Amino acid sequence: xxxxxxxxxxLITVGSVVFHFWSPxxxxxxxxxxxxxxxxxxxxxxxxxxxxxxICLFVSYCVWKFAYRKDRRAEYKPEDNKxxxxxxxxxxxxxxxxxxxxLVVWNNYVTVPENAYKIEVFAYQWGWKYRLPGNDxxxxxxxxxxxxxxxxxxxxxxxxKGKDDRLVDGDELHLLIDRPVKFELRTIDVLHxxxxxxxxxxxxMVPGIITYYWITPTKTGDFEVLCAEYCGSGxxxxxxxxxxxxxxxxxxxxxxxxxxxxxxxxxKNIKNLQLAKSTK
Amino acid sequence: xxxEYEHKLEAKSDIVSDASSVGTPGIDSVPxxxxxxxxxxxxxxxxxxxxxxxxxxxxxxxxxxxxxxxxLLGLVLSWLMRIQLAWPGLxxxxxxxxxxxxxxxxxxxxxxxxxxxFLGGFGNLLIPLMCGSRDMAFPYVNMLSYxxxxxxxxxxxxxxxxxxxxxxxxxxxxxxxxxxxxxxGSNMGIILMLVSLILFVAGFTMGGLNYIITVLQLRxxxxxxxxxxxxxxxxxxxxxxxxxxxxxxxxxxxMMTLDSMLGTSxxxxxxxxxxxxxxxxxxSPILFQHLFWFxxxxxxxxxxxxxFGIVSDLLSVHARxxxxxxxxxxxxxxxxxxxxxxVWAHHMYVSGMNPWFGFFFATxxxxxxxxxxxxxxxxxxxLWNGNIQLSLPMLFSLAFIVTFLNGGLTGLFLGxxxxxxxxSDTYFVVxxxxxxxxxxxxxxxxxxxxxxxxxxxxxxxNETLGKIHFWITFVGSYAIYFPMHYQGFVGVPRRYFExxxxxxxxxxxxxxxxFITIAALIVGAAQLVxxxxxxxxxxxxxxxxxxxxxxxSLEWQTPQMPPEHGNWGKETPKVYRWAYxxxxxxxxxxxxxxxxxxxxxxxxxxEKT
Numbered sequence: 001x002x003x004x005x006x007x008x009x010x011l012i013t014v015g016s017v018v019f020h021f022w023s024p025x026x027x028x029x030x031x032x033x034x035x036x037x038x039x040x041x042x043x044x045x046x047x048x049x050x051x052x053x054x055i056c057l058f059v060s061y062c063v064w065k066f067a068y069r070k071d072r073r074a075e076y077k078p079e080d081n082k083x084x085x086x087x088x089x090x091x092x093x094x095x096x097x098x099x100x101x102x103l104v105v106w107n108n109y110v111t112v113p114e115n116a117y118k119i120e121v122f123a124y125q126w127g128w129k130y131r132l133p134g135n136d137x138x139x140x141x142x143x144x145x146x147x148x149x150x151x152x153x154x155x156x157x158x159x160x161k162g163k164d165d166r167l168v169d170g171d172e173l174h175l176l177i178d179r180p181v182k183f184e185l186r187t188i189d190v191l192h193x194x195x196x197x198x199x200x201x202x203x204x205m206v207p208g209i210i211t212y213y214w215i216t217p218t219k220t221g222d223f224e225v226l227c228a229e230y231c232g233s234g235x236x237x238x239x240x241x242x243x244x245x246x247x248x249x250x251x252x253x254x255x256x257x258x259x260x261x262x263x264x265x266x267x268k269n270i271k272n273l274q275l276a277k278s279t280k
Numbered sequence: 281x282x283x284e285y286e287h288k289l290e291a292k293s294d295i296v297s298d299a300s301s302v303g304t305p306g307i308d309s310v311p312x313x314x315x316x317x318x319x320x321x322x323x324x325x326x327x328x329x330x331x332x333x334x335x336x337x338x339x340x341x342x343x344x345x346x347x348x349x350x351x352l353l354g355l356v357l358s359w360l361m362r363i364q365l366a367w368p369g370l371x372x373x374x375x376x377x378x379x380x381x382x383x384x385x386x387x388x389x390x391x392x393x394x395x396x397x398f399l400g401g402f403g404n405l406l407i408p409l410m411c412g413s414r415d416m417a418f419p420y421v422n423m424l425s426y427x428x429x430x431x432x433x434x435x436x437x438x439x440x441x442x443x444x445x446x447x448x449x450x451x452x453x454x455x456x457x458x459x460x461x462x463x464x465g466s467n468m469g470i471i472l473m474l475v476s477l478i479l480f481v482a483g484f485t486m487g488g489l490n491y492i493i494t495v496l497q498l499r500x501x502x503x504x505x506x507x508x509x510x511x512x513x514x515x516x517x518x519x520x521x522x523x524x525x526x527x528x529x530x531x532x533x534x535m536m537t538l539d540s541m542l543g544t545s546x547x548x549x550x551x552x553x554x555x556x557x558x559x560x561x562x563x564s565p566i567l568f569q570h571l572f573w574f575x576x577x578x579x580x581x582x583x584x585x586x587x588f589g590i591v592s593d594l595l596s597v598h599a600r601x602x603x604x605x606x607x608x609x610x611x612x613x614x615x616x617x618x619x620x621x622x623v624w625a626h627h628m629y630v631s632g633m634n635p636w637f638g639f640f641f642a643t644x645x646x647x648x649x650x651x652x653x654x655x656x657x658x659x660x661x662x663l664w665n666g667n668i669q670l671s672l673p674m675l676f677s678l679a680f681i682v683t684f685l686n687g688g689l690t691g692l693f694l695g696x697x698x699x700x701x702x703x704s705d706t707y708f709v710v711x712x713x714x715x716x717x718x719x720x721x722x723x724x725x726x727x728x729x730x731x732x733x734x735x736x737x738x739x740x741x742n743e744t745l746g747k748i749h750f751w752i753t754f755v756g757s758y759a760i761y762f763p764m765h766y767q768g769f770v771g772v773p774r775r776y777f778e779x780x781x782x783x784x785x786x787x788x789x790x791x792x793x794x795f796i797t798i799a800a801l802i803v804g805a806a807q808l809v810x811x812x813x814x815x816x817x818x819x820x821x822x823x824x825x826x827x828x829x830x831x832x833s834l835e836w837q838t839p840q841m842p843p844e845h846g847n848w849g850k851e852t853p854k855v856y857r858w859a860y861x862x863x864x865x866x867x868x869x870x871x872x873x874x875x876x877x878x879x880x881x882x883x884x885x886x887e888k889t
Binding site: 001002005008009012016019023024025026027028034036037038040041044048051052055056058059062063066067068069072073074075076077078079080083084087088091092095096098099101102103105106107109110124125126144145147185188189190191193195197198200201202203204205206207208209211222223224226227228229230231232233234235236 | 375376379448449450454456457460462463464549550551552553554557562563564565566599600601602604605606607608630631632635636638639642643646647649650653654656657658660661663664665666667668669670675678681682685686689690692693696697698699701702703704705706751755758762763766767769770771773775776777778779782783784786788789792860862863864865870885887889
């Protein structure tokens, strides 16, 4: 019995390690500047994996070696202060080794570079929209009370900086490769979270405030956007696309996005047309 | 009544003076009793004995049965969820129902199963017996505590039958979605959930005060705090945490109830919900998250600390060796308990709170890993040079070490703020918390039931059935949750009703989902073996001898086994040592119970405790 139990525990330990290295399930290739997060995970894996294996092997060994015998007595040793102190220090060092690099990367994550291009990500139950700053490079101010069919983003009409904002119709966003971008995250109803697995970044969107995070896309390609904060029955279907382009393709796409001013004018025309029709 | 009390008081003081004058006063002396022996309520009818019982042992069993019954529902809900995840093509489940199952599963398992079972169940059964008292300090309030819990469970279950069904807001109940129309059960369902939680907290407070006061005031003579079994230290500290943490939940629930029913805006900002402008304005959704996790993180330790304590005792008894570093273990429990109030926002790294909080909470979170790691070291050092009996409680304890270690180490991933960014809200988190606060504590619960079953029924559980139950449960649940971490690495988000064809998720991930579901169905079914064992052994199990595991702690030293009403017969025990005098050199047996005076074991070379 003790031998069997020891072997099963051993197999579980070895199996875990084998699974880790040989299973096909691993993260997607990183497509942003946050390779540092992956590195921190790898470091954590080595340190914690080492501890896991050592302790599990220790347990298996004890089960086998100190199996019950009627003629034997266990050791009587209530405490060993020296050993306990030593273990405390080793653990503290190990934990510090995990924490320090983590905090460095976090510092980068929450410090947005000044030249980052700002994009508004606009979430609602259940879909995505986007708003790009116009030529002035500044996103116009918004207020939830102005949201209407004519003004889907709730831009404040008096703010001149909003006039040239480009409004992306549909849930497909294009990004320019190697340009740092700050996502200004906005939701008009419940919590959401703008998540592209390959970018690694993540942040909840909270109604009433604008949250943010930044990335620099480093690979061209077509990526899926997922909502990563539970937002009701349609949560699982709240998906979108991000396409990272080289400059030429990006320019082409950007030029196709309608500005707020043009949209207002278009709406007005339609309204006039309808008015004209109805008076006829 | 009052006459009897006076009489008792006099009688008691007689005994005290007797004890100090008879025998060998030098080495066998214990401090005198500071309070008179407890006056107990004696039941006169079947109703007051078995239903409205005021005996903590019965209340403990009542709590445990109610909690386990509710937990079985949680288990079935998890099956339904897993079937949907593995075979989404079946199409028998609506997204709304899926989310309702997720929510109810989570809340039932954390609150109505684990919290109620560890504190209400094991707390009531073990605190008076292990401390050497006759009952809880306030038996009547203790009874009310249980019945408030029953009402809370009934209200919770009633939500399955109201229009719109139970809430599907996720067990964290985050507003705004918890009370807006995009979430299932956002009218009646959520209200019943909140009311049920409020009742639970009220009921728990009555029980919790009992546990604390009993431990502080009603311990047997000689039972100093530093002689208490770690089980009691774990339950005691967890109760202190619960009494401090539950008020935050209570406040959150009350405010959300007001937001939902009266249209206040504690947590609700201005919003446009599904095309309609709501009348809320100015509330803060993040405020709720702070309240919730100020409760929610200590809640993890409310479940974990009793498990830590119990597993320490199981390891020690069945390895025939004292728990290694007892004092360190006590301080680790207390330290973890205190630190657990400083780490709550590590659940909120990507919640949109001020990101600079991340530095503080990542640091405190990793600090808490140190005392936790020390506990693991001390458990395995208890095995070292032990005399290990591979009984069922020992097997479950060993399995606990592996699963808790695994889940604790993945906690170092999620606690480290940077690593949390890609992993949060993925299946890595689901795997982590199930391993560390689902599987690990449940394994301890099983070990504890196999260990203390004779104390309740006087019979042992069937060993063969127990072994089948153990191996399927341990290996099976490891097979469920270990690979699940890797789904998280792939980036599979949690709380998804269905993962469609996705360009970045390989089809093999779906295969893995099917594997996990099959494992979950098997592990769930194995619990039927356990239930069968539990029911049949009560009548047909092998009769247990007195103190069947040769343990030192007081619960096995009662004059009758199972103990009678009042536990101790005429006189409560006197305590001369800690609960871990196993394999003492020079002693005849390999254990010396706590109530054996030094004069009876003259040759034993014990260290002073």
